Amino acid sequence: MLESARRGVATARSEVPPFIVMDVMAAAARLEAAGIHVIHMEVGQPAAPAPAPALAAARAALDRPVAYTEALGIPSLRSRIARHYGERYGVDVDPARVIVTTGSSAGFMLAFLALFEPGERVAIACPGYPPYRHILTALGCEPVLIETTAATRWALSAEALIAAHRARPLAGVLVASPANPTGTMMPADALGRLIGAAEDAGIRFISDEIYHGLDYAFAAATAARISARPVIINSFSKYFCMTGWRVGWMVVPEPLVRPIERLQQNFAISVPTLSQVAAEAAFDGRDEMEAVKHGYEENRRILVEGLPAAGLDHFLPADGAFYLYADVSGFTSDSHDFARRMLAEAHVAATPGIDFDPVNGAKFIRFCYAGSRADAQAAVERIRRWLKGP
Numbered sequence: 001m002l003e004s005a006r007r008g009v010a011t012a013r014s015e016v017p018p019f020i021v022m023d024v025m026a027a028a029a030r031l032e033a034a035g036i037h038v039i040h041m042e043v044g045q046p047a048a049p050a051p052a053p054a055l056a057a058a059r060a061a062l063d064r065p066v067a068y069t070e071a072l073g074i075p076s077l078r079s080r081i082a083r084h085y086g087e088r089y090g091v092d093v094d095p096a097r098v099i100v101t102t103g104s105s106a107g108f109m110l111a112f113l114a115l116f117e118p119g120e121r122v123a124i125a126c127p128g129y130p131p132y133r134h135i136l137t138a139l140g141c142e143p144v145l146i147e148t149t150a151a152t153r154w155a156l157s158a159e160a161l162i163a164a165h166r167a168r169p170l171a172g173v174l175v176a177s178p179a180n181p182t183g184t185m186m187p188a189d190a191l192g193r194l195i196g197a198a199e200d201a202g203i204r205f206i207s208d209e210i211y212h213g214l215d216y217a218f219a220a221a222t223a224a225r226i227s228a229r230p231v232i233i234n235s236f237s238k239y240f241c242m243t244g245w246r247v248g249w250m251v252v253p254e255p256l257v258r259p260i261e262r263l264q265q266n267f268a269i270s271v272p273t274l275s276q277v278a279a280e281a282a283f284d285g286r287d288e289m290e291a292v293k294h295g296y297e298e299n300r301r302i303l304v305e306g307l308p309a310a311g312l313d314h315f316l317p318a319d320g321a322f323y324l325y326a327d328v329s330g331f332t333s334d335s336h337d338f339a340r341r342m343l344a345e346a347h348v349a350a351t352p353g354i355d356f357d358p359v360n361g362a363k364f365i366r367f368c369y370a371g372s373r374a375d376a377q378a379a380v381e382r383i384r385r386w387l388k389g390p
């Protein structure tokens with residue numbers, strides 16, 4: 001038992017590890033307070049604001065009473081999200097299966113509570129987004145980290161999933177494509193094989209599709225096109241540039257709608273109303289969002305072409321999202337210390353891989369390229385000078 005639990009201050013299950021990226025942000029803020037210009041590549045969020053139609057809709061909504069909405073979300077937003085599946089992927093989704101959530105973060109809590117009993121085991125890819133394992137742990141479930149390798153383009157394979165299930169049964173698996181921190185993506189056939197293997201083995205499938213829309217190597221495939229049984233989690237945070245609005249969605253099999261509605265009624269009553277109104281209008285800001293995406297593509301090119309000159313010439317395929325996961329083992333065996341020194345000496349903030357991968361993360365650094373083109377260029381130059389000299 002951990003210290004605060006022992007002292008009776010907090011429960012053992014609340015003893016989840018911190019999100020190290022937040023510590024990097026705090027150290028960067030201290031440098032900035034001392035007048036130093038820091039280039040931020042640590043936090044995974046767009047520098048751009050929400051699209052103009054979203055802002056206009058939110059402003060207009062302020063003139064009306066801002067009341068609770070239905071627990072499952074404003075019906076017109078649920079329908080608009082369902083329509084999005086037809087427009088983007090050519091798949092029919094019944095609006096009744098769409099649930100609006102407080103960011104995808106709340107979607108994970110609702111999905112894990114609705115799908116898994118305490119003690120059940122849920123597979124996630126390693127490296128992966130830290131809150132997956134921390135939320136599962138806090139809810140009494142057991143995250144099972146499955147290492148990914150270059151052989152499967154750093155994605156979870158059907159073979160690895162079934163091997164883990166044979167070793168000890170799994171209740172679920174959660175996959176993201178494009179992924180954080182790696183930026184890698186699963187081709188549609190690999191995703192299809194994984195979903196097929198999971199369903200044949202009775203393993204519940206959760207697809208985190210938060211980085212859809214930010215795909216450069218090939219078009220991201222939705223699990224909704226492969227089967228109606230997976231739980232799909234998505235968000236307005238990334239492609240739609242609405243992190244702080246805290247609004248996302250789930251698409252769930254019909255029998256899960258009512259259980260999740262009951263959970264949401266009790267936990268939150270409803271998702272913030274202004275954010276839902278803005279989210280619905282955000283779909284009309286497609287041109288703006290595509291322009292922002294093209295900016296990321298340009299930043300990605302600057303990093304992919306520029307980092308090798310700094311000696312960082314090993315990184316995972318940067319297929320999508322806005323991350324580049326670079327191997328720094330030629331320089332250090334401690335990525336946390338490397339990130340700390342890069343911030344202090346080159347004034348570039350990035351996140352140590354150890355946040356995402358307790359096994360091999362000490363060899364990797366994650367760069368987020370969701371900022372400006374000038375920042376991407378300046379970051380490459382600062383890192384080159386720091387590692388190679390003037």
Ligand SMILES: Cc1ncc(COP(=O)(O)O)c(C=O)c1O
Pocket residue numbers: 044102103104105106129176179180208210234235236237243247248
């Ligand atoms: C892979 C992944 N999933 C989910 C989230 C949570 O996002 P939000 O709660 O803003 O929708 C993030 C945030 O960085 C993420 O990287």
